[in-house]
Amino acid sequence: MPSQLSARALKKPLRLDDEVRFLRSWIEKPLHMGAVMPSGRLLARTMAQYVDVGSTDPVVELGPGTGAITNALIEHGVEQKRLVLVEYDPGFCALLRDRYPQATVVQGDAYSLRDSLWNVLSARASAVVSGLPLVTKPMLTRLKLIRDAFVALAPGAPFVQFTYSVVPPIPKSLPGISAEASERIWMNLPPARVWVYRRG
Numbered sequence: 001m002p003s004q005l006s007a008r009a010l011k012k013p014l015r016l017d018d019e020v021r022f023l024r025s026w027i028e029k030p031l032h033m034g035a036v037m038p039s040g041r042l043l044a045r046t047m048a049q050y051v052d053v054g055s056t057d058p059v060v061e062l063g064p065g066t067g068a069i070t071n072a073l074i075e076h077g078v079e080q081k082r083l084v085l086v087e088y089d090p091g092f093c094a095l096l097r098d099r100y101p102q103a104t105v106v107q108g109d110a111y112s113l114r115d116s117l118w119n120v121l122s123a124r125a126s127a128v129v130s131g132l133p134l135v136t137k138p139m140l141t142r143l144k145l146i147r148d149a150f151v152a153l154a155p156g157a158p159f160v161q162f163t164y165s166v167v168p169p170i171p172k173s174l175p176g177i178s179a180e181a182s183e184r185i186w187m188n189l190p191p192a193r194v195w196v197y198r199r200g
Contacts, residue, residue, distance in 0.1 A: 040188040043162055044072035047129055050160045050196050053077035057126040060084045060117070060152060062110040065092055067099055069131055074100075084120055086110045111141060113148035124154035130161045134169040142170050146177075150199045159197040164190045176200050 047069055051059055059078055064070050064085045074080055083103035087093050093107045108116030110132055128149045134142050149159045163169040172179040174197075182194040 040185075040192075041068075041072070043185050043188040043192050043194070044069045045076070046182050046185060046194050047160050047162060048072040048076035048078070050158050050194075051076060051078055051127040051129065052157075055126040056082065057123045057154060058082055058084050058104075058121055060086065060121075060125045060128045060149075062086050062113075062128065062130040063088070063132040064096060065089075065131060067096055069129060070096070070100060070103070073129065082126075084117070084125070086113070086116050111137070111145055113145060114151065117152055121152060124157070125152050126154060126157050128153055128157075128159045130159065132161075134161060135163055135165045143174075146170050146174075146197060150177075153199070156198055156200075160194060161197070162192050162194050164192050168195050170195070170197060 051073060053076060059073060059082050061070060061073070061083060064087055070083065070085065073083065080100055080102040083100065084106060085096050085100070085103055086106045086108055087096060088107070088109055090107055093105050096103070096105045104120060106116055106120055110116065110130070130145075130149075132145070134145070137145075146159055153159065161169050168179065168181065170179070176199060178198050178200060180196050182196075185192050185194070
């Protein structure tokens with residue numbers, strides 16, 4: 001019992017530290033951040049469930065921040081060595097390298113995804129999971145991102161994106177692309193929805 005209590009005690013300050021780091025980064029660079037706080041556990045788990053744990057191919061995460069979705073991917077069964085984490089903020093990159101030493105952490109701009117990944121992937125990705133603030137970007141930027149993501153993805157592999165918006169972050173009616181949405185996740189603050197896009 002004491003060891004369980006000490007494990008819980010160790011986790012709580014880490015979560016608070018993450019929230020403080022996230023808030024500080026949001027205050028300094030609000031347009032680079034998707035939210036004021038890291039993604040909630042239920043939202044992160046919902047995103048992770050769309051990733052194939054049976055594959056050995058890379059899983060690319062865009063904008064991992066402090067690793068809320070990264071943790072959910074690992075808990076879902078994705079091996080750490082499969083993870084390619086593309087993060088813009090150098091402070092978050094250092095944190096991610098410390099927390100996930102087997103993952104590949106790329107300090108780069110996810111909105112220039114081809115440049116960030118051009119010499120990183122050893123195979124086509126089995127999923128791209130995005131925590132980026134897509135709705136803050138012009139539609140042409142969003143469309144370029146998903147086009148670049150599909151270049152990196154294996155055929156039929158998912159591009160997973162969450163949004164707080166009531167409308168999809170990328171239109172559902174793009175030619176040759178299917179889209180599906182999760183139920184709204186009311187337990188997240190603010191409530192969110194997960195969108196999954198696949199190229200046919």
